[in-house]
Amino acid sequence: MVNILSQFQLWYQAQPRAIRLLLTINVVVYLLWRVVFVHPEVTEFFVYLHLALNPAIPGILFEPWQLLTYSFLHLSGGMGGLLHILFNMMWMVWIGRDYERMYGPGRLFGIYVYGAVGGALLTVLLGALLPGMEMFTAIVHGASGAVLAIMTAVAIHHPQQRIGLMFIGVVRLIHVVIGFIALDILFISGGGTSVSAHLGGVVAGLIAGRVALNGGNPAPWADALFNRSTSSARFSQSSTSPSILQRMEERLAAKKKGASPRPEPKQTAQIYPMDVGRGKRMNETKAEVDRILDKISASGYESLTRKEKEVLLRESESD
Numbered sequence: 001m002v003n004i005l006s007q008f009q010l011w012y013q014a015q016p017r018a019i020r021l022l023l024t025i026n027v028v029v030y031l032l033w034r035v036v037f038v039h040p041e042v043t044e045f046f047v048y049l050h051l052a053l054n055p056a057i058p059g060i061l062f063e064p065w066q067l068l069t070y071s072f073l074h075l076s077g078g079m080g081g082l083l084h085i086l087f088n089m090m091w092m093v094w095i096g097r098d099y100e101r102m103y104g105p106g107r108l109f110g111i112y113v114y115g116a117v118g119g120a121l122l123t124v125l126l127g128a129l130l131p132g133m134e135m136f137t138a139i140v141h142g143a144s145g146a147v148l149a150i151m152t153a154v155a156i157h158h159p160q161q162r163i164g165l166m167f168i169g170v171v172r173l174i175h176v177v178i179g180f181i182a183l184d185i186l187f188i189s190g191g192g193t194s195v196s197a198h199l200g201g202v203v204a205g206l207i208a209g210r211v212a213l214n215g216g217n218p219a220p221w222a223d224a225l226f227n228r229s230t231s232s233a234r235f236s237q238s239s240t241s242p243s244i245l246q247r248m249e250e251r252l253a254a255k256k257k258g259a260s261p262r263p264e265p266k267q268t269a270q271i272y273p274m275d276v277g278r279g280k281r282m283n284e285t286k287a288e289v290d291r292i293l294d295k296i297s298a299s300g301y302e303s304l305t306r307k308e309k310e311v312l313l314r315e316s317e318s319d
Contacts, residue, residue, distance in 0.1 A: 018105035053140040055127035071116035073141040088143040096150045106226040110219020111208045115149020118204030119197035140194045145201030152202045156209025
């Protein structure tokens with residue numbers, strides 16, 4: 001048992017910041033709901049009425065936080081409820097982990113928020129236009145729309161991204177997203193699933209992915225939010241020497257314009273004999289990172305070997 005807990009702790013600490021944060025909120029809220037608040041009717045009434053998404057008017061007009069809070073709630077009981085949060089978190093980690101390591105925690109967190117809000121807004125809109133259809137007026141909870149936004153954004157930003165699925169084989173991520181949409185439409189009258197929240201999340205992810213594909217940052221506000229927690233020393237270092245993310249974005253932008261990325265500013269410093277070996281190693285590492293970034297701009301992140309991904313991760317964490 002101790003070994004399992006130790007392995008889980010190591011796995012958890014190895015996850016990037018936004019993934020860790022989103023995992024923690026979702027899982028802790030789920031456990032509190034299932035263990036602590038499972039019986040009191042007052043608590044259940046409050047959560048369903050004020051924290052889950054209530055598409056009916058007035059709903060979000062008086063409680064706009066529902067646009068986001070519902071995406072951290074998995075309220076269904078039994079095995080169905082457990083599978084609901086389990087699959088949402090698995091897909092989020094599986095697809096979002098490498099993306100966050102490449103583009104930072106702010107971007108992934110921002111896309112999650114966009115997916116949640118997009119899914120909520122589409123649900124409220126359809127509920128107002130079609131008040132007689134229960135699928136658009138029922139209370140909504142769960143992270144599915146937000147997770148689908150992440151999957152869609154990654155699929156649009158990296159069109160050649162492929163994943164391996166059991167019993168199916170290796171397929172492009174965009175085809176997986178299309179498959180989920182098709183299943184939603186096919187079983188639209190089955191109940192128990194908020195198709196509108198899923199579709200709203202996909203639309204939000206599509207927009208975020210297109211912005212990123214064109215060289216923009218879909219969530220600068222979230223970057224600023226996460227950057228506030230970094231130390232002043234780390235900020236000072238990154239302001240004088242471009243980070244891996246900045247260097248990669250320059251290469252992608254230069255590739256789209258058909259130009260060469262701007263040369264990095266040269267820094268002058270007094271060199272002592274004892275620093276020569278360290279400086280040589282740093283130059284070799286920088287050259288290796290630049291080679292990997294060039295490979296990404298030419299063939300995409302999925303073209304990297306496992307060793308190249310590890311080098312990129314290690315150096316990005318040290319930036």
